[in-house]
Amino acid sequence: MALNLFNYEDPQADVVGAEGRILGDLTDSEWTSFLGLMERRSFHKGAQILTAGERDRTLYLIASGDVEVVVDGPGGRRRLAAIGEGSVFGEMSFFDGAPRSAHVIAESAVEVLALHQDRFEQLAAWHPRIAHKLLMDLGRVLSQRIRRLNLSV
DSSP states (O other): OGGGSSOTTOTTSOTTOGGGOOOTTOOHHHHHHHHTTOEEEEEOTTOEEEOTTOOOOEEEEEEESEEEEEEEETTEEEEEEEEETTOEEOHHHHHHOOOOOSEEEESSOEEEEEEEHHHHHHHHHHOHHHHHHHHHHHHHHHHHHHHHHHHHO
């Protein structure tokens, strides 16, 4: 059933930590409504899911598998984070429409749920409670990722 989409009981499910998990308390009917607006996509290990510099306002929720976030710099490719099941990536461009700031690569076979900005607008109009929960969870994830970066400086 939809509520079992993300395994919130597994402490290893989200590589970046429990704070990255979103929408843990939706009802079955809310999950059904939410999933109806999303597109499932699958990637094999090593596939590049997002490319830095591309313009795309799609948000990705990891249904299964793990991804790594990397950037290219003067010293070569540098890993920024690993993100696992139940969490998200692509949130910055989803919010601001700017080009992607990093590459996202599948560390294992990965299945994601993609939510494009125009589908989010439908979600907000038809299911404002779900949209509100999504925005609050995304804000929390962004804040915690920024805090983690601040600690590493």
